[in-house]
Amino acid sequence: MNAHQVEGCVFLCFFVWLMSLFITSLNSGSNGNCYYVGNSNEAVLVDAGISCKEIEIRMKRLGLEIGKVKAIFISHEHSDHIKGVELFSKKHQVPVYVTDATRRNGRIKLEKHLSFGFTATVPVCIGSLSITAFSKFHDAADPYSFMISHNGVNVGVFTDIGTPCANLIHHFKQCHAAFLESNYDEEMLAKGGYPYYLKKRITGGQGHLSNSQALSIFREHKPSHMTHLLLSHLSSNNNRPEIVEALFSKHANGVRTIVASRHQETEIFQITSEPHLQTAIQRALKPAQLQLAF
Ligand SMILES: [Zn+2]
Numbered sequence: 001m002n003a004h005q006v007e008g009c010v011f012l013c014f015f016v017w018l019m020s021l022f023i024t025s026l027n028s029g030s031n032g033n034c035y036y037v038g039n040s041n042e043a044v045l046v047d048a049g050i051s052c053k054e055i056e057i058r059m060k061r062l063g064l065e066i067g068k069v070k071a072i073f074i075s076h077e078h079s080d081h082i083k084g085v086e087l088f089s090k091k092h093q094v095p096v097y098v099t100d101a102t103r104r105n106g107r108i109k110l111e112k113h114l115s116f117g118f119t120a121t122v123p124v125c126i127g128s129l130s131i132t133a134f135s136k137f138h139d140a141a142d143p144y145s146f147m148i149s150h151n152g153v154n155v156g157v158f159t160d161i162g163t164p165c166a167n168l169i170h171h172f173k174q175c176h177a178a179f180l181e182s183n184y185d186e187e188m189l190a191k192g193g194y195p196y197y198l199k200k201r202i203t204g205g206q207g208h209l210s211n212s213q214a215l216s217i218f219r220e221h222k223p224s225h226m227t228h229l230l231l232s233h234l235s236s237n238n239n240r241p242e243i244v245e246a247l248f249s250k251h252a253n254g255v256r257t258i259v260a261s262r263h264q265e266t267e268i269f270q271i272t273s274e275p276h277l278q279t280a281i282q283r284a285l286k287p288a289q290l291q292l293a294f
């Protein structure tokens, strides 16, 4: 490659980087949920269900700047989604977007100037990120899931869902990447020691998605542009990462499937609407040339 071609590739590489979303699960499971979605300038957290300190530690380990987090969106009031929100918001002066019903039921106390509402299907703009909420079936006061968009790239955060409803399918079909709940293995739950009422709560349409429900959504509604699927909110008693990994990798068809851990952060994934262009550029450039783009 001559100097002009290298320069062109570096420019393209930088352009793809600017148009990308960067995502990671800081923790995922009934012990705490916190998902990071951002571009090169700003980011949002969906839920803050681990402590403020853990969010800080895990972001630092990944090299993510806290200052880039411009908002937190809260899906519902269960403690595994709100544990660290008050302190993180107060300490870092980050606005929180939460509905009145969720705030009341979760007894979430926020500084007045940092508390905002949102309405289903009406996008909220945070810098050049656009966040759209939609309602879902879950046993909480006013539960929502979110899709975050940036320059035509869409990332969904879809956990704590009792029924694979039309709203979920509609948004899933638009995503380049999604955090999708794969909460329990049906056989493990049925044979396990949970009391009957709890089994009923989990499977009863207002609880969580099973592995086979999540797999059906993926197989039947995966858009051709989807590149990453992060299986999320696994139960510790009624599921195992190996089961989910084996199940989804069989049907991945070129989509990168990752099981999000309930103990630590995942790596950061770059999500772009031009994955083939990105791969081609990266193959064409030597590492030193690639560095020039950033
Ligand atoms: Zn949850």
Ligand SMILES: [Zn+2]
Pocket (backbone or CB within 6 Å): 076, 078, 138, 140, 160
């Ligand atoms: Zn929940």
